[in-house]
Amino acid sequence: MSSYKLIYFDFDGGRGEPIRIALHAAGIDFEDKRISFPEFGEMRQSTRFNSVPVLEIDGAEVTQSNAISRYVGKIAGLYPDDDLQALYCDEVLGALEDLSHYIVQTFGLQDEELRLAREKLVEGWLSVYLRGLDKLLARGGGEYFAGNEMTVADLKVFVQIRSLRSGNLDHVPKDLVQRLAPGLVEHQQRIGSDPRVVAYYATRQ
Numbered sequence: 001m002s003s004y005k006l007i008y009f010d011f012d013g014g015r016g017e018p019i020r021i022a023l024h025a026a027g028i029d030f031e032d033k034r035i036s037f038p039e040f041g042e043m044r045q046s047t048r049f050n051s052v053p054v055l056e057i058d059g060a061e062v063t064q065s066n067a068i069s070r071y072v073g074k075i076a077g078l079y080p081d082d083d084l085q086a087l088y089c090d091e092v093l094g095a096l097e098d099l100s101h102y103i104v105q106t107f108g109l110q111d112e113e114l115r116l117a118r119e120k121l122v123e124g125w126l127s128v129y130l131r132g133l134d135k136l137l138a139r140g141g142g143e144y145f146a147g148n149e150m151t152v153a154d155l156k157v158f159v160q161i162r163s164l165r166s167g168n169l170d171h172v173p174k175d176l177v178q179r180l181a182p183g184l185v186e187h188q189q190r191i192g193s194d195p196r197v198v199a200y201y202a203t204r205q
């Protein structure tokens with residue numbers, strides 16, 4: 001049996017969190033190595049692309065959160081067998097990766113510069129992606145993004161929408177998702193109450 005170690009920041013979000021949920025849903029026993037930002041600074045240069053998440057399988061490093069999500073999703077039954085539904089799932093994973101880049105561009109800014117960048121983000125890319133994701137959810141039938149069942153795409157959207165609605169991004173209104181893409185709010189509640197997601201968070205208490 002292979003050994004799995006996931007290295008990511010010590011918070012229940014970001015690119016690492018959907019992988020943690022999927023690993024748990026897959027029944028894969030893994031080391032959940034949570035690192036602080038100073039620890040990341042020390043190890044950054046030694047990772048392949050100076051970034052996390054990193055999944056080690058039997059000690060061998062693999063990167064790229066969406067590739068890892070797909071791999072674990074296949075084991076967990078959280079990735080479509082059907083090619084078209086798999087494409088739909090991948091489209092969502094890719095869109096969220098792009099959105100992450102736009103959000104991260106505003107990190108580290110301060111005061112007025114931060115306010116302006118976040119307002120531009122809200123009016124621009126965030127609106128574009130929230131509306132686009134809402135349409136992709138409707139394409140999937142309204143409940144899930146692909147295959148009429150929960151996939152890693154749903155997990156990734158769930159984590160992102162939960163973060164956006166938490167108010168942890170200054171100058172991003174907490175009700176933005178509700179106003180622009182109410183279907184994503186219902187989706188967050190649906191995924192958050194899925195027994196596999198509930199079971200994962202029970203391990204976090």
Ligand SMILES: N[C@@H](CCC(=O)N[C@@H](CS)C(=O)NCC(=O)O)C(=O)O
Nearest residue numbers: 014015050051052053063064065066
């Ligand atoms: N495409 C990569 C992006 C990885 C990435 O940018 N990770 C962020 C954390 S979520 C990071 O490590 N940033 C550190 C840095 O850029 O120095 C993936 O999906 O895994």
